Amino acid sequence: MRLALVGFGTVGQGVAEAVAMKKDFIFDRFGTDLKIVAAFDSMTYAMDPRGLKPLELVAKKQSGKGLGKTRPKSVAEMLRELDYDVLVEMTPTNIENAEPGYTNIRTALECCRDVVTSNKGPLALNYRTLDELSKKNGVELRFEATVGGATPIINLSRELLMAEKVESMKGILNGTCNFILSRMGEEGLPFEYVLKEAQEMGYAETDPSYDIDGIDSASKLAILANAIMGLDVTYNDVRRTGIRRITLEAVELAAKEKKVIRLIGEVNGGGVEVSPRMVPLGHPLSISGTLNVLHMHTDLAGAITVTGRGAGRKETASAIMSDLVGLLKRNACLLNGKVK
Numbered sequence: 001m002r003l004a005l006v007g008f009g010t011v012g013q014g015v016a017e018a019v020a021m022k023k024d025f026i027f028d029r030f031g032t033d034l035k036i037v038a039a040f041d042s043m044t045y046a047m048d049p050r051g052l053k054p055l056e057l058v059a060k061k062q063s064g065k066g067l068g069k070t071r072p073k074s075v076a077e078m079l080r081e082l083d084y085d086v087l088v089e090m091t092p093t094n095i096e097n098a099e100p101g102y103t104n105i106r107t108a109l110e111c112c113r114d115v116v117t118s119n120k121g122p123l124a125l126n127y128r129t130l131d132e133l134s135k136k137n138g139v140e141l142r143f144e145a146t147v148g149g150a151t152p153i154i155n156l157s158r159e160l161l162m163a164e165k166v167e168s169m170k171g172i173l174n175g176t177c178n179f180i181l182s183r184m185g186e187e188g189l190p191f192e193y194v195l196k197e198a199q200e201m202g203y204a205e206t207d208p209s210y211d212i213d214g215i216d217s218a219s220k221l222a223i224l225a226n227a228i229m230g231l232d233v234t235y236n237d238v239r240r241t242g243i244r245r246i247t248l249e250a251v252e253l254a255a256k257e258k259k260v261i262r263l264i265g266e267v268n269g270g271g272v273e274v275s276p277r278m279v280p281l282g283h284p285l286s287i288s289g290t291l292n293v294l295h296m297h298t299d300l301a302g303a304i305t306v307t308g309r310g311a312g313r314k315e316t317a318s319a320i321m322s323d324l325v326g327l328l329k330r331n332a333c334l335l336n337g338k339v340k
């Protein structure tokens with residue numbers, strides 16, 4: 001399966017490393033390989049129809065010289081001319097207009113290519129359009145990595161729980177906010193100090209207001225509301241309050257009542273909302289540190305909770321790999337009707 005990787009920052013490099021790491025497994029299981037035929041960063045690109053060496057791409061990128069040649073035109077224009085099977089779109093999220101990810105994804109779907117993405121903006125703003133386009137063209141749009149890196153919520157719900165009706169869901173979808181609120185509660189540290197820690201540890205977004213104002217959580221919640229509950233909402237429909245105003249006093253007051261304050265995203269009959277809430281200690285949503293969690297209620301299974309790490313190089317690569325394997329399984333079914 002020939003991959004075009006677009007975006008070669010932490011996520012793109014993590015995916016290249018995972019492709020190298022899982023080479024033997026993929027060949028053994030599916031009798032084929034994941035061949036990177038093109039890779040793009042914001043300025044440069046490398047291309048080879050015989051396949052690029054993933055770890056050489058990572059080394060080149062880390063040496064600071066880019067991936068190869070300077071890009072002569074937009075990625076979308078190049079994607080129209082390129083021969084590949086799957087676009088792996090990993091450019092940074094832009095919640096204003098979803099670009100450049102939206103155009104890249106749209107272009108690939110229009111050219112009847114499958115798409116795997118970690119980019120939240122295009123799905124949080126244009127879920128319905130992209131979903132309909134992929135269906136119309138008979139290709140797949142997969143996006144496990146947009147919500148909770150190593151918290152396999154989307155494929156679990158859409159594949160294993162396909163027959164279930166998800167009636168409501170509630171969760172913690174931003175590791176940075178959870179880290180800040182738990183450090184404030186457990187160590188008595190002030191907000192600004194812990195935010196700096198989260199930035200130094202690489203959890204926070206480049207612009208941390210995406211985290212602390214609930215923008216990141218609201219984008220993820222909109223994606224889940226569409227993908228899991230079949231709603232038709234965008235990021236702009238999510239009622240949103242962040243954690244800027246949460247003081248140490250408020251956290252201490254909650255602790256006296258054996259509660260913690262957490263930034264919770266919720267979808268139920270009343271709408272789609274992200275806001276700080278009090279959670280009793282011991283409740284599945286009272287998790288600490290950078291973990292993410294989603295608690296769902298379905299008509300058959302009842303309550304299901306999924307917890308895992310929400311961000312990171314390997315964690316996001318794990319989500320993208322699960323989508324790539326999903327495509328390999330589909331291809332194997334289409335080709336010979338059986339999967340080993």
Ligand code: HSE
Binds near residue numbers: 148173174175310
């Ligand atoms: N800044 C995000 C978080 C990264 O803290 O969860 C993953 O989307």
